[in-house]
Amino acid sequence: MTGIVSDSTAVQYHIGVSRAMLRGARYVLLPGDPDRVEPIASCLDRATELARHREYRSALGYVDDTPVLVMSTGIGSPSTGIAVEELARLGVTHFLRLGTTGAIQPHIALGDLIISEGAVRLEGTSGHYAPVEYPAVASLSLTQKLVEAALHHNFSYQTGICCSSDSFWPGQERYDSFSGYVQRRFQGSLDEWQHLGVLNFEMETSALFTIARTFGLHAASLCGVIALRTQSESVQEGVYAQVKERLALVARETVKRHAALGAR
Numbered sequence: 001m002t003g004i005v006s007d008s009t010a011v012q013y014h015i016g017v018s019r020a021m022l023r024g025a026r027y028v029l030l031p032g033d034p035d036r037v038e039p040i041a042s043c044l045d046r047a048t049e050l051a052r053h054r055e056y057r058s059a060l061g062y063v064d065d066t067p068v069l070v071m072s073t074g075i076g077s078p079s080t081g082i083a084v085e086e087l088a089r090l091g092v093t094h095f096l097r098l099g100t101t102g103a104i105q106p107h108i109a110l111g112d113l114i115i116s117e118g119a120v121r122l123e124g125t126s127g128h129y130a131p132v133e134y135p136a137v138a139s140l141s142l143t144q145k146l147v148e149a150a151l152h153h154n155f156s157y158q159t160g161i162c163c164s165s166d167s168f169w170p171g172q173e174r175y176d177s178f179s180g181y182v183q184r185r186f187q188g189s190l191d192e193w194q195h196l197g198v199l200n201f202e203m204e205t206s207a208l209f210t211i212a213r214t215f216g217l218h219a220a221s222l223c224g225v226i227a228l229r230t231q232s233e234s235v236q237e238g239v240y241a242q243v244k245e246r247l248a249l250v251a252r253e254t255v256k257r258h259a260a261l262g263a264r
């Protein structure tokens with residue numbers, strides 16, 4: 001039986017790109033927001049748009065001679081899991097999430113970058129790939145290059161554990177939802193994660209780390225802080241432009257340094 005999804009030479013069913021379109025790219029930069037693809041791609045050389053399909057918008061560019069795909073994942077772990085599946089099939093081996101996030105530690109500032117060493121799996125998708133005991137951990141070599149790149153640009157950054165939630169409101173203990181209700185299991189959870197040293201909330205990193213690991217592939221996560229959850233439930237949209245620029249600059253430098261290792 002042949003199906004479009006399982007054929008590695010075909011245009012992939014959800015993401016709308018094929019192996020030939022990737023020009024051998026092994027690196028992918030993964031923002032959640034489709035509108036972040038173009039500004040990130042504009043920090044690469046010779047960038048061109050590839051496709052727009054559902055939440056997946058893609059562009060191909062270069063860091064010197066290294067081809068790099070930029071593709072949005074949409075919001076959340078299910079669509080991120082589909083992106084990893086289909087990109088892995090096309091030969092992508094290194095996945096770098098470029099996201100926005102809400103910080104839950106008081107020493108973190110708006111615009112800071114957070115590099116995740118691991119992630120709390122507060123989502124369902126990764127459980128379809130590995131049991132709950134399996135850790136969601138980052139690729140060491142890719143993460144080391146992220147740290148070097150943030151230092152190179154002199155951007156303030158933190159490293160640690162993030163919490164990846166399946167919901168933006170109750171799972172991140174926000175009370176400004178439509179109903180205002182947060183289930184008992186999440187009441188007090190922000191405080192608890194904070195005491196356990198978790199740095200931030202977002203929605204994709206744990207699925208990305210888990211799935212990439214189970215495939216024997218490499219993933220890292222860089223997020224820019226747009227909400228200070230110890231002060232407010234709101235996101236501060238004024239910092240979004242600065243965060244976007246920082247993510248793109250650090251990503252380019254990370255690929256440059258990692259590609260120079262010549263690792264497969």
Ligand SMILES: O=P(O)(O)O[C@H]1O[C@H](CO)[C@@H](O)[C@H]1O
Pocket residue numbers: 031032033074075076098099100101168202203204
């Ligand atoms: O800015 P992105 O990459 O989408 O990331 C964060 O923003 C979205 C929620 O607003 C979630 O996807 C969360 O993980």
Ligand SMILES: O=c1cc[nH]c(=O)[nH]1
Pocket residue numbers: 100101102103168172201202203226227235
């Ligand atoms: O607080 C935040 C900000 C961005 N993304 C999230 O998931 N949470």
